[in-house]
Amino acid sequence: MNEDAPGREADEGETAAAGRFVDNYLPYLLAQASSRVSREFHREVEAAGLSVTEWRVLASLEGSDGESIGVLSQLTLTKQPTLSKVVLRMEANDIVARTRVRSDRRQTVVRITRKGNRLTEALRARALAHQQRILAPFGPDNAEKLISMLRALLALHPPEEGGGEESPFD
Amino acid sequence: MNEDAPGREADEGETAAAGRFVDNYLPYLLAQASSRVSREFHREVEAAGLSVTEWRVLASLEGSDGESIGVLSQLTLTKQPTLSKVVLRMEANDIVARTRVRSDRRQTVVRITRKGNRLTEALRARALAHQQRILAPFGPDNAEKLISMLRALLALHPPEEGGGEESPFD
């Protein structure tokens, strides 16, 4: 750390030692970027009366006509037992519906309800607006480049077998 | 480099509905990328006898000569009370040292110890190797571009005031 200097640094995080290991470390950069970008949208999610995980579930279900608990668990980066419980609560609130799959009755398919859809309609619009605001400073080309590189990265690194967790940076 | 040629379908997560909302949603892409890239390195961290958070603390301290609990909390995306407890345990294990700052005795500075350094030396090398493996498929130019865009993103979005949390994708 920078000792003496009473004023310390300016900001809070980017400030300190410039030659820090993590500043050149991709997992760190991804984790920070993810965390900061996401956090900015939290207030809007909570203002809509949803928990963060609930929003993630709903966003994941959007455009799909139902996902199993297992897939949802990967999409939302939430471990299966945690997700099961969240979905249970959401079903109680009539935001999603759970049904057994006919062809494989072990599976539980989760679908968004009309109420759930109404609830998230506005939120999805805000989410996209948020994304625009984030990408705008980069210009269309760079923005597109960033997105496609992230997609390529995902393609090269398949999701993990057993459910998902959160994302630290190692 | 664009598109995602490799892997095809049959995977696990990328499979289903192609037109899912989240597939075009930056916060989702960042969270997934972060999660997958990080998780690959977990085994190595645990093999070294460290918890993930402990590794994050040590990696954050590398190249710095000490950070306050508050800054560490941001760097590691861990809330302050959680981090305080982790650091306490690490001090007990003689991996880090905690000292009161002379100029502001409210602050606690955390420094890596020699033992901590020995412990993470090999791990940091492995971490960089891991990063190389991840970036290699993109080629040097694209890799550099990705890194610098992430850095720019961070510069535009300062860390949050009160400690850090994990990073979902909203």
Place this chain on the structure above:
DNA sequence: ATCATTTCCATGAAATTTCATCTTTTTGTT
């Protein structure tokens, strides 16, 4: 067919995290 194995999800107990609060020290105000 039968039985062993694997997969998917639910669930309770245990572990971890988070919130709220407290203490100590610094900063700002009058």
Place this chain on the structure above:
DNA sequence: AACAAAAAGATGAAATTTCATGGAAATGAT
């Protein structure tokens, strides 16, 4: 100078997550 307000970190109680397991169904082998 005195006192109020703010900031940093520690800590215990409460809430959440995670692990381990269980039941039910599908898959595979003999």
